[in-house]
Amino acid sequence: MSEIIIKNGYIFDPISGIKGDKADISIKDGKITDKVSSKAEVIDASGRTVMAGGVDIHTHIVGPKVNLGREMRPEDKLFRGSFRGGILKQGKHMEMGFSIPSTWKTGYSYARMGYTYANEAAMPPLMAPHVHEEIRDTPIIDISAMPVFGNNWFCFEYIKNKEIENNAAYVAWLLNATKGFGIKIVNPGGTEAWAWGDNCVTINDPVPFFDITPAEIVKGLIETNEYLGLPHSIHLHGNNLGNPGCYETTLDTLKLAEGYKPKNKFGREQVLHNTHIQFHSYKGDSWGTFESGAREVMDYVNSNKNITVDIGAVTLDETTTMTADGPFEYHLNQLNHIKWANVDVELETGSGIVPYIYDKNIKVCGIQWAIGLEIALFAKDLMRVFLTTDHPNAGPFTRYPRVIKWLMSQKAREATLDTMKYKDKVIAASHIASMDKELGLYEIAMMTRAGPAKALGLSSMYGSLAKGADANIAIYDLDPTNIPSDPELIEAAFQNTAYTLKEGVVVVKDKQIVAEPHKYTIWTKVNMPENAQVMHDVKEKFTKNYTVNLENYAVFDEHVHNPRAIEVEVA
Amino acid sequence: MPKVIENVGCPYCGCSCDDVRVTVSDDGKKVLEVENVCAIGTEIFKHGSSDHRIRSPRLRQPDGSMKDITYDEAIEWVAQHLYKAKKPLMYGFGSTNCEGQAAAARVMETAGGMLDNCATICHGPSFLAIFDNGYPTCTLGEVKNRADVIVYWGSNPAHAHPRHMSRYSIFPRGFFTGKGQKKRTIIVIDPRYTDTANVADYHLQIKQGHDYELFDAFRMVVIGHGKDLPDEVAGIKKEKILEVAEIMANARFGTTFFGMGLTHSDGRNHNIDIAISLTRDLNKVAKWTIMAMRGHYNIAGPGVVWSWTFGFPYCLDLTKKDHAHMNPGETSSVDMAMRDEVDMFINIGTDAGAHFPIPAVKQLKKHPWVTIDPSINMASEISDLHIPVCICGVDVGGIVYRMDNVPIQFRKVIDNQGLLDDETLLNRIADRLDELNAQGA
């Protein structure tokens, strides 16, 4: 079948340890290989940077909460079309939306940035068919979605009763029913409390009526995850997000992982992934005394190898915040008084949505921006610290190139600081001005593909240019031997690739979408004996408490688009 | 042997009940019996296997009569007319699965036209309110398991959503609501003493068209300005307002269900907008949610599908081809009809002939009119072309969105007997349009 050779590029592939060597990449039948015939199509990458396709470990791009965000923000689309200088139609469909792009724009934009995999960070199990409908309509990129478990009534009961085996059987059943990828936890216990208008702001606040604490939920789910040996670890958005002083809760939460070791066949080394840690690294006791806690948090992360994090960098845009952390969004809305959506989901989870403007002329926003970057700059091991904006919460994913620019260039950071109204106060409350570290392309490759792929347990398929991996490749118009002194050119290079290949098909050429080949839904199939107790419990809850029949709950096969199962055996 | 199919979704109202039991004939062509379903749902399943069902497209002839044509001919007719029209409008989708709605999006993006759904004359104002003020809501199971105070405002589920009260709101016993109706307080606000008001603890017989004032009054009480209330607001005495506001503020978990009484009266979206503001206020003192009583079993569907496709739930202007525009009042079906803004009309999965004000029907009828619908209805009987299709939930399955935006997977219960489903039909029209566009370019 088809053969391609990418010639003379500068290769950055942390999975293989290649740090900018000039080499060729061979592709055959959609996979990376070591050699191809002379008939192979040649792509000239001389003077360009070659990396594996980007892997986004945490993003909100498909599903009910994302879509309600799209629905409730027509103004996010106003004058953003080509009509007034926006994106001209390139693919099969028009591209709409800025902070919450349409599914079509989402796929096209990721591909143009050289990304080929995205992990949807929160799927309400009851709404799984919706998530899969949107996956079908998101072109080019492979997508996995993580069901949320941190406020699930079944998990509460099993963990409270210390029935890890039953909890594992339930998790396995739900991953299968929803075609989900791994265990997501959002504000453990707090979202259930929010169903009564309450919250859990420390890891020891009891969940109303359930006689369990967030700490117990997190530990129980770590044990469950390692019992099953899932490709990814638990993926945690902890308690008390976004409040001044929350870094202490974060440290308490991270310490819950102490003593746990990863158990899996996928090369994953962490037991806990703490997502968008920028939002969890705030010091101070009010908005007035708000300051960066990035150093304290990263000191802990740096010295504990069983933890990974993603940064959740603030991009200083008007965006839309959305999370399964229902109480957080309510309180955010009490601060900014823009519109507020909330969806509590029976027995499982909740969510909230509030538009938000990270205004460079507001002191707190400036400090938040600094913290996101500090997290990455303090990191000692960038294979454990990943680039995200918690899209769209801290900013749209289409700003990743801008975050890369800030990480690679102190000059760019200073230029942004200079535009802030309260520059001096931002500097006083953060570390950013004193940090002269500038990341290189190898480190960017760690943060954007190799690291996330490894943490997801998928590095044999994604985020790698090693033989046998999917031929997902980004070729950037950036010469590593001659990095431009103007940081804007770095951003421009990462915004639109010279080429993006998805499974060996050129999908972007010269910054334009040129093909929309088939794509996968990645999910985790746990093979384990049926657990009679758990199936009994499931039937009972569906009879008594759910409003959807059990037989209509699991996503029908015909509604799952191109599934690609990651198989796990549990005896 | 007749076959029993369980867990079937009911294609009638926004309750989207998924517990229907249907018995079908041995050959899979006839519905013999339907259980667990309201009186209206029963009729749909019966109609699905009726001998009177239209099974072939029909084209109006110069003498006014209708003549059977093939699907191929019908597809060609629609594609050619869409291609020629400067601003065609496709409207409907109350009775179409999401797959069909996605295919419709493709057709109208390809054609460069207007795309709208029944919400435009129904809960469209609710969308406008959601745009302006958000939507603090929940799934129906939350109401069942937690709610102790229920408000039906301008909605009459006893008639419009026959199983709503028994499955989700007033009567069911849930996890924290083991006593069912006994421990729930039901408040109905409606200018009529409806059959729903008949089962309520409180009926506030509001002066029609003055809901906004009453919401304002409730908000004053919640925020602490109860003493500043006038003696009467919208026909309701101050004492009664204070009493009911107190019940709402003391709820453990409350839900306001609202309907056409708010969306169709003066102020439209503003009546819902202020209801959302009241909901937000109540969350300072209680837990409160709000939900639109969406009419059809999948009328939430197009809003969901088109939001991820284009970013807007309805009233879409796709004429510019590389970006979408939406502004109800301008891009809404009835407004466009009355202003004579469009030059072709496709009525799909609804009956604009019966449900639009007659002046709007007359305006649209000045241009080519296509009806895509399983039934004979007013729209089909005035159209130039009627294309029959499968009924979602009867002879084709698919995903539908319940009134709380929970996706429900519908099953097919009988054989389609040669009828095309919406998705297939629309994709074939889009394929043909692609060809015409390619030839034209």
Next chain:
Amino acid sequence: METVTMTLVQQPELYLECYSVTPDLFAGKSLAEIAELPAHEGKILWKLGDFFKFEGKSGATAAETKIVVNGNVKRMKRFGQQMTGGEIVINSDADMYVGGWMRGGKITVKGNADSFLGIAMEGGEILIEGDAQNHVGSAYRGDWRGMSGGLIRVKGKAGNDIGTAMTGGTIIIEGNAFIHVLTHAEGGTVIIKGDVEGRVGGQMVKGDAYIFGNLLYPLPGFKKIGTVEKEVDGTTYTFDQYIGDLGERKTKKKGEIIYGNIYMKI
């Protein structure tokens, strides 16, 4: 100031979107270039020259350019959209979005204007000699930032949603208005010289409404606090002052609660 006169020579079959008719887009262009500017009729992309003939000449900048529109352009939308300066005079009725998102300059419509007049306007001046329809100086759907500056004067009457989500600027309706004035407003001034059916200041955080005629259905959320004299549109009158919306959140300035105001002319 230079003047371009555009005269209708061909009526469109449907509605024509005249988003290109702004001093900004005309400035510095020859008449032939102006005639090449785009206009949409449904999905058909036309040129302005397909419908209008052009005379005169444009100025070097928007501020130095005046556009006079002749002929019946009742079925044409979006005149003066996003303009930043200069002037447009329309000697006819005009359709929706006259002066939408306008930032500066002046528009005069000698006849009636349809809905969404001056939507999300930031500055400049609009004068409508006839009536306007709904959503005068309101916000675009979903936006909490409505009209923020400038002046809209409608000599005739207007419909519902006047100054919705307004944050600044002034709207004067010399005739009657229907319902929803300054709903959700956080600033700005609306003067209605005729009668209003109701719903003035609902959900209003801040802002000032002046009503010269009757207000048929006042909202419960407004409370009378006194009588004041105020100069409005050049003349001084005595008003009863009401504050509200007492159901809506309020901001504070120097410890004082700021209310929205309705001034009813005595």
Next chain:
Amino acid sequence: MTGKKLNMITQRAVEEGIAMEIGKTSREYFDACNIIEMNELDMKELGIMKNTNVRVTSESGQVIVKAVVARQTVYPGLCHIRQGVWANQVVPPRTQSTGAPQYSGFPVTVEPAPNEKLKTALQLVQGAVGLWKGE
């Protein structure tokens, strides 16, 4: 004119829902939808006998329907025609720039018309667009 100005609304009824699914050309739909529900006091004042025909006129049209005392009662001055073909002969298409017509809360004049005949749905709709072939 002997009529009286009333405020009209149109809403869903379960009878209408059932009949609609049977078919809009059915006897059931005809029976379910061509009635106006009124307050007894208004009917007395207008001299309308129960179950006799009346003429309802609005700014945008008129229709003959049968007057009944509302079971789901309306207060004096308010009347209700179930949603559907007959109601839509008089519903004003104005939308207040929202897209939704004035289905609820518009002035109509109701006057006795005991000798006028009710029209079928098809007669009304096809008649409005010049396609009605019957008498």
